[in-house]
Amino acid sequence: MNATLRRYASAAVLQVSGRLDQDTCEAFRVELMKRVEEAAREGGSVVLDLSELEYISSAGLRCFMLASREAKAQQARISVASLQPMVEEIFEISHFNLVFQVFPTVRDALAAISAEAAAAYARG
Amino acid sequence: MRLRFWGTRGSIPVALTAADMRDRLAQALVQASGRTFATYEEAHAFASSELDFSLTHTFGGHTPCVEIDIGSDEYFVCDMGSGARPFGVHVLARQGGRPATVNVFMSHVHWDHIMGFPFFGPAYVPGTRIRIHGCHDVLEHAFRLQQSPPCFPVEFDELGAAIEFVKLEPDKPHVVSGITVTPHLQLHSGDSYGYRFEHAGKVAIYSTDSEHKLEDRAEAEAFAKFFRDADAVVFDAMYALADAISVKADWGHSSNIVGVELCQMARAKHLVLFHHEPANDDATLEGLLKEARRFEELTRTDQRLRVSAAYDGMEIDL
Numbered sequence: 001m002n003a004t005l006r007r008y009a010s011a012a013v014l015q016v017s018g019r020l021d022q023d024t025c026e027a028f029r030v031e032l033m034k035r036v037e038e039a040a041r042e043g044g045s046v047v048l049d050l051s052e053l054e055y056i057s058s059a060g061l062r063c064f065m066l067a068s069r070e071a072k073a074q075q076a077r078i079s080v081a082s083l084q085p086m087v088e089e090i091f092e093i094s095h096f097n098l099v100f101q102v103f104p105t106v107r108d109a110l111a112a113i114s115a116e117a118a119a120a121y122a123r124g
Numbered sequence: 125m126r127l128r129f130w131g132t133r134g135s136i137p138v139a140l141t142a143a144d145m146r147d148r149l150a151q152a153l154v155q156a157s158g159r160t161f162a163t164y165e166e167a168h169a170f171a172s173s174e175l176d177f178s179l180t181h182t183f184g185g186h187t188p189c190v191e192i193d194i195g196s197d198e199y200f201v202c203d204m205g206s207g208a209r210p211f212g213v214h215v216l217a218r219q220g221g222r223p224a225t226v227n228v229f230m231s232h233v234h235w236d237h238i239m240g241f242p243f244f245g246p247a248y249v250p251g252t253r254i255r256i257h258g259c260h261d262v263l264e265h266a267f268r269l270q271q272s273p274p275c276f277p278v279e280f281d282e283l284g285a286a287i288e289f290v291k292l293e294p295d296k297p298h299v300v301s302g303i304t305v306t307p308h309l310q311l312h313s314g315d316s317y318g319y320r321f322e323h324a325g326k327v328a329i330y331s332t333d334s335e336h337k338l339e340d341r342a343e344a345e346a347f348a349k350f351f352r353d354a355d356a357v358v359f360d361a362m363y364a365l366a367d368a369i370s371v372k373a374d375w376g377h378s379s380n381i382v383g384v385e386l387c388q389m390a391r392a393k394h395l396v397l398f399h400h401e402p403a404n405d406d407a408t409l410e411g412l413l414k415e416a417r418r419f420e421e422l423t424r425t426d427q428r429l430r431v432s433a434a435y436d437g438m439e440i441d442l
Contacts, residue, residue, distance in 0.1 A: 025339055055423075058382050059339040062369050069370070086422055093415040093422075094365035094381050 003031050009116035010044035013106055017052030020060030029063040036067050040074035045117075047109040051082035056090055068099055081109035125326040125442040126193040127356060127396075130214075131186030131207020132434040134332075134362050134377070134399035135236050138185040144405075148179050155179070183400055183409045184436025186210070187236040188332055190358060190398075194323045198301045199226040202319060202330040202358075207436065208240025216245050223251030227300055229307075230258035231332050232316035233266035241267060242276050252285035257292050257300065259307050259317045264289045297322075308350045310334035311343075312376035320350060326442045329357040329392070332399045335368075335376045338385060351390035355442040358434065359383040361397035364412060380416035387429050388420075395420075396440065397433040409433055 001024035004015045012035050020028055032046075039046045048064070064080075071078040081103040083091060091097045103109035110117040131137075140148075152175055161167035171180055189207030191214075192200040199215060201208075215224050224246050231237055246252045256263060267289075271280040280287075292298055294317060297306045304322040309315060311334060318331035329351050338344045351357050362368075362377035369379075380397055387395045397416060400409055413433040420429050432440070 022338060022341055022344060057338070058365055058369075058379070058385055061365060062339055065366070065369050089422060090419065093419050094379075096366050099366050099370065 001028055003028060005035065008110055008118075008120035009114060010042060011047055011110055011113050011117040012039055012044060013047045013049050013110070013121075015049040015052060017054075019055045020053060020063070021055065021057040022059045025057075025059040025063050028060070029066060032063055032067045033070060036070045036074070036076055036078065039078075040071070040076035045077035045079070045113045046071065047103075047106060047113070048078070048080045049082055049106050050080055050087055051084065051106075053084065053087050056087055058094070061090075061094055061096055064096065065099065077113065079103060079109050079112070081106045125321075125323055125328060125355070127328060127358070127440040127442070128191040128193055129184075129189075129207075129434045129436060129438045130191060130201075130211040131189035131203075131205040131240070132184045132398055132400060132436055132438075133187055133402055134360075135187070136402050137187055137206045138402045140182055140185075152179050178406050178410055181435055182406050183433060186436050187239060188231070188399060189240060190330060190434075192303070192321055192328060192330075194303055196302060197225070199224060200229070200300075200303060200321070201226065202229045203231055203237045203332070204228060204239075204241040204244065205237050206240045206243070209243040209245075210436075211240075212243070212245035212247070216249070219246075223249055223253070225253040225301075226255070228254060228256045229305065229319050229330070230256060230260070230263060231310075231318070231330070232312060232314060233258075233260060233262060234314070234333070235270070237333070238266055238270055242271055242278065247283045247285045247287070250284040254285045254287045255290050255300075256287065257290045257298075257305075259292050259294055259309075260315065261291075263291075292317075306350075308346075311336070316376070318350065320354070327354040327356075328442060329354045329359075331357065332360045333376055334360050334378060335374070336378050336382050336386065338382060344386070344389065347386050348389035351386060351392050354387075354390065354392040354394075356394040356396055356440055357383070357387050357390070357392045358396045358398045359387070360399045361412065361416070361433075362399050362401045364415075380412050381419055384416055384420050384423065384429065384431065388423065388425070388427075391427060392429065394430040394432065394440070394442075397431070400433075
């Protein structure tokens with residue numbers, strides 16, 4: 001599992017790749033919580049770009065849930081985007097699509113945050 | 125080995141309402157539109173073979189009570205939820221006046237798991253032997269307490285059966301009247317215990333009222349070992365995963381998804397979703413079953429895991 005950070009205006013896009021399961025979830029949890037705290041401090045948002053995420057287990061989903069709770073507590077915003085079909089189905093099966101805002105693309109997720117973030121993403 | 129489910133609901137018994145019944149009847153009539161049935165048997169065959177599961181079954185309302193039938197003269201049963209009442213009727217009918225010997229294994233003593241005992245007919249029959257096994261120190265106290273005034277008109281000491289309480293040690297195999305049973309500590313308020321039953325090469329796991337934190341590798345591996353190669357795992361799947369790890373975290377219950385993951389780790393053959401949330405109607409429970417089956421398909425490696433949802437009256441031959 002790898003997590004790569006990019007910034008677009010006030011939004012942080014964390015691209016997660018590989019498998020997120022029992023073996024990798026703790027390192028990811030630490031990274032994700034750091035990003036949520038930063039986003040909260042800066043009054044911004046976190047978008048999880050899952051286009052490269054191949055698999056997520058219940059342990060991985062729990063990291064997302066912890067991040068969602070932390071984001072709510074700190075009045076930050078978190079969403080997920082660009083899910084591969086299998087991960088998208090796991091989100092639905094586990095009812096995580098009722099907890100997270102799910103966007104078809106990172107562009108859509110950023111557009112829902114701010115015009116500045118979407119424009120920064122368009123500039124590349 | 126045969127598992128017979130007398131009670132499958134969690135927390136509190138539920139029943140279909142009059143509105144539910146009318147709705148089902150109306151849907152059945154629509155599905156039978158244009159058909160004629162000359163006899164009750166013809167109509168019954170149609171209902172059994174052609175109507176949807178959701179019209180002909182309900183996931184049942186009794187709280188936990190699961191019988192393990194090994195073809196012995198003695199009875200083996202997990203928990204004494206409200207399903208213990210129909211189980212008692214079954215025992216009395218089968219015994220035909222002869223006193224029975226019943227071995228009970230208690231996951232814990234929360235009310236939904238003991239509430240059927242005052243209505244368990246064989247407890248009133250002199251000559252019946254009831255051995256209540258468990259790992260809690262408060263086992264006997266809880267059974268006596270619920271039959272103390274003003275809660276119930278018949279006190280525990282007035283019951284006709286000879287009732288014995290047997291303390292078991294967790295993670296140690298015990299042989300009880302020919303069946304090997306191993307209890308295992310589970311995460312639940314006040315603790316609960318799962319049971320691994322082994323007989324004639326077959327293994328059944330009864331694991332209810334158990335929350336799992338699969339991010340803890342040691343915990344996950346301990347349960348995978350406990351479930352290892354089981355022919356059936358009766359599993360607390362009260363919630364969808366998102367609920368189990370958010371608003372209902374630390375409520376002591378688990379989810380359909382975690383059931384699939386643990387059974388896959390353990391290479392178990394059959395997952396039986398159990399301890400259904402009382403707020404869930406049959407359609408919701410069917411939805412959770414379908415989701416668990418799909419999750420199993422998506423994550424399957426070399427071995428298929430069969431997935432069922434328990435309902436009152438269901439029997440599984442292992």
